Amino acid sequence: MSAELIQDQSIGNIGNDYSQYGFQDKEDYIFKSGRGLTEEIVRKISSMKNEPEWMLKYRLRALSIFLKKPMPKWGNCGLLDSIDFENIFYFVRSSERSEKNWDDVPEGIKQTFDRLGIPEAERKFLAGVTAQYESEVVYHSIREDLLAQGVIFLDMDTALREHEDIIRKHFGTVIPAADNKFSALNSAVWSGGSFVWVPEGIRVEIPLQAYFRINAENMGQFERTLIIAEPGSYVHYIEGCTAPTYSTDSLHSAVVELIAKPGSHIRYTTIQNWSKNVYNLVTKRAVAHADSKVEWVDGNLGSKLTMKYPAIHLVGERAHGEVLSIAFAGEDQHQDAGAKMVHAAPNTTSMIVSKSISKNGGRTSYRGLVKVHPNCPGSKSNVKCDALLLDEKSRSDTYPTMEIDEKDVTIEHEATVSKVGEEQLFYLMSRGLTQDEATAMIINGFFEPFTKELPLEYAVELNRLIQLEMSGSVG
Amino acid sequence: MSAEFSKVASKADVPEGHVKVYTVEKKRIAVCNVAGKFFAVADLCTHDGGPLGEGELVENTIECPRHGARFDVATGAVVCMPAVIPIATYPCEERGDDLWVAV
C-alpha cells in the first residue's frame, strides 16, 4: 500500500476505535431462546426450521457428545474454562425469512448492514451476498448469470430444505460432531451459514460473500458452511464478521467444511473483526482431491480469544493447499491461530505463511501441523511464520509440529520473532512521518503478502483497521 | 500366503451393535457385530492412533471415540474424516458358535 494512501487517511483517533462496528441495535426479535443449552432448545431449533428427522437426530447425538467431551487441555485454558455455557442465548430469530432485496429486510437490520457498507460492496464487486444477523440469514442474493449456470449459493437452512440429498451426503463428513468440543456444540445448535455448490467446470470469477453480525449480548452464533466445488470449478468465498462491544461475552463457534473435487479450486477468505468480548472458536477443514487447490486466507483482528487452525487434507495426487494468515492481538486479546496440512497422497504440496503482531499486552500464538503419511513420496511443504512484538508487555508463541512418515519429502519450516526495526522507523521518521505513521507503514509492509491476496476494497479496509489499531500505541 | 485363522471369541461375546477388542498375534483387533454379521478391523484409528474398539458402531461404520472419524467395517474405507487413510480389515468367520479371525 502506498504512502500516499496511508497519509490520506486520518489517524486522529487515539486508542482502538471500533466505533464503526461496535454500535448496538435495539433487540427486536421474533424469537429468542432462554439462556443455556438443553435438549429442549435443540429440539426447538430443529422444529422451528422444519428440519427432517435425521437432522434432529444428528443434533441430539452431537449434544450428547458435546456434554461428554472435555474442554481442550491446550491453548488458553484459563479463558476457555471461563466460558459460561449456561449464560448464552443459543438461538435468536430476528426476521421471518431471508429476503432477496435489501428493501425488504427489516428496517433496523438493514440500517445495520448499511452502516457496515454491505449493500454498497455488493453493488460494486460481489457475485452474491449472504447477511446473517444473530442465528439466521436475513438477506440473500446471487447474480442471475450464476444461477443460470447452476451455481447454488444459499443459506444453509434453505439449502437443507431445497437440496436435502446433497446436504445429507456431505454434511459432517469433513468435520464430524465428535471432532472437538466446539464442533460438537455447533453440530447440536447450528443455524445459518452458507451452502455453495459449483457445478463441474464452472468458474465463479467474482467473489461470493457472507457477512456475519452478532447483535444481542451473550449471543451464541453457530453458523455452518459447506462448500462443494465439482471437478474443474473455481469459487472464491469471503466472510466478514463484526459484533457490538458489550461488557459480557458472546460466543462464535462455526464449522466450515470445504470439498474440492479433482481439478477444482476453492479460495476461502476471512476477515474476522469481532469485538473484544467474543470468543471465536471455529473449526475449518478442507479435503482436497487430485489436482485440486484449496486456499485459506485468514485475517484475525478482533475477538477476545480466537482458536482457529484451518486444515487441508490433501487426499488426491498433486493436490495443493495454502494457508495465508495474519493475526493482530492488542490489549486483552489472544489470537491462537495456525494451520494444518495433512499430506495423504503422492506429490502433494502445501504452503503456510503466518504473520502476527502483538501489542499492548496482546498475545499471538501460531499453532500448526504438517503431517505426511507413509507412501506419499514427492510431498513438499513450506512453512514460514513471522511475529512482531511492539512492546515489552506483549507475547508471541510458535508451536509447530511436523510429523513425517515418508522418506521422499521436502519439508521446511522457518519462524522468526523480532521487534519493529529501529533503523526502519528512524528512516521513515526522517522522511517526515510520525512514529505512528511509520509504524503503521512498516506493519502494512509486514502484512503485505496477505493484503495483496485480498480484493482491493478489503485491502484498503484492512489497512485502515491496522492504522486505527496502531494509532497512539507506540512510543 | 493364506493367513491362519484363530478362534477369538464365541458369537455370544459380541452382541449385536457392539464391539469387542481381542489380541491376536500381538495385534489388537476390534470385532464388530453389525446386524448379526461379524467383521474384524484394526483397533487403531489412522488419524492419531485412537482406540477404535472403544468407539460406537453407527450403521455399518465404526466411529473413533477421539475425533469422530468413521470407517466402513467391511472394507476399512474412510467414511468420515478427520482420518484419510483406511484401516486394516481381517477375515472374520463364524464357525458354529465361535468367531475365527485371520491376522
Next chain:
Amino acid sequence: MSESKSVNTIARERVDNLASQNGEPEWLKELRVSSWEAYLQTPMPTGRDEDWRKTQIESLDLSNLNAIDLSTKSDVKAKLPQWFETALTFFDNHSGVVAEVGQASVPAKLPAELVAKGVIFCTLKEALRDHAELIRPYLSLIDSDQKFVLMNKALFNGGTFLYVPANVEVEGPFVSLTHFTSSNGSPNGVAIFPRLIAVLGNHSKASLVNILSSEAGKENKTTLRSLANALVEVHVAPGAKFEYLEVQRFDSNVFAITRTHNQVEQDASVKSLTVALGGSQVKGDIVTVLNAHGATSDLQGIVLGDTDEHYSFNTIQKHNAPDTTSNINFRVALKSNAQSIYQGIIEVAKIAQKTAAFQSNKNLLLGSEARADSIPKLEILADDVKCSHGATVGPVDREQIFYLQSRGLSAPEAEELIVTGFFRQILEACTIGRAKEWVYDVLAEKIHGV
C-alpha cells in the same frame, strides 16, 4: 538366575540401603528420601504427554529391574572396552580419565599441577567421601519436577564429579566413561543411575568428554528393557567457559533416559555436543538456563539412528536475563525404520531483553521406513529480541548418490560420505582435542553396522 525374579530396585527400601551401604551422611540420605517422596508424588509420564509423545514408556517395566552398583570396587586394572582404549588415543592430551565399568571403577590420575591448583575429577562416590562439604550444595541446587530426574536423585549410585576452581584454566579434556552390561543372564533388565556434576568456578575454563555406553552380555536373555537413567548437572560460574561432549552408545536392550541441565551465569558460556548412537528407546532432555546478563550457550546435537531405534530429544533454552544468547543446531539422520521426535523450545522471559536465540533442526531420512517429527517452539515474552527457528525433513539427494556412485563408490560408501557430510558442520565446531576424528570413526562404524 534364569528365572524372572521380582526385585525392588526402584523402591524406598533401596533408597535406604544405598544410604547405609555407602555410609552416606545423614543430610545426603535426607536428600535422597525427599527426592524419593517427590518421585512418588509425580505421575508417571505417558505417551499422551507432549514431552513423551511416541516414546514407548509403557515398554519400560520398572518393577523388575536389577540395579548395578556402579563403581563399588576401585580397580586400576579393571578391563576397559577395547573401543574405549582406542577412543583414548584420540584424547592423548587428556587431563584425567574416570572409567566406571559396571561395579569396577578406574580412578583418575590427575597431573600433579592440577591437583595443586585444587582441581577435582573423580567418581561421585569418591567425591561424596572425600569432598562432601564441597559437593553438598550442588546436589540440590537444580530443582526438578521430572519423574525420572527425581528417580535419579533418589537412587543415583555412580557417576562423576568435576570441580575446577576459580581462575583455573585446564587445557586437555577430562574423560568420563560409564559402561555397563545390559543383561545379566536373567530375563530381568538391569538399571543404572549415574549422575555427573561439573562445577566451573569463576573465570575458569575446562572441557569434558562423557561417554555413556552399554553392551549385551554373553548370555543375553533379557526380555525386559534395561534402564539407563543418567543425570548431568553443569554449573558454569560467572566468566567461566565450559565445553562438553557427550557420546551415547547404548545397545538394543536399553531404554535410556538422560537429562542434562546447564546453569550458565553472568558472561559465562557453555558449548556442548551430544552424539546419540544407540539404544532401543532414547529420551534425552537438554536444558540450558541462561541465568544472568551476558550468558551464552551453543548446543549441537547428532543423532544417527538405525533399525528399531527410537530417539526423542527435547532441548529447552531458557533466557532468564537480558543480553543472553543461545544457539541450537540439532541434526538427525535415520536409517532403516529408525524414528526420531525432536522437540525444542526457546523461552524468553519478560526481562530478557536483547536476547538472541536460534534453533535449527535438520532431519535426513535414509531408510524407507524412517520417521522424523520436528516440533520447534518459541515462547517470547520480551519484545527486543531476535529469535528464529528452522526445521527441515528430507531424503538424501538422489543426484548426490548417483554422482558418488558414478565415481566408483559403493552404496554404503556413498552413504557414509553423505551422512558424515550432513554432520560435518557440527563436528567441525567441536574443538575438544581430536574428539571430532573419533566421532567420525564411530559414526562410520554405525553406518556400516559394525
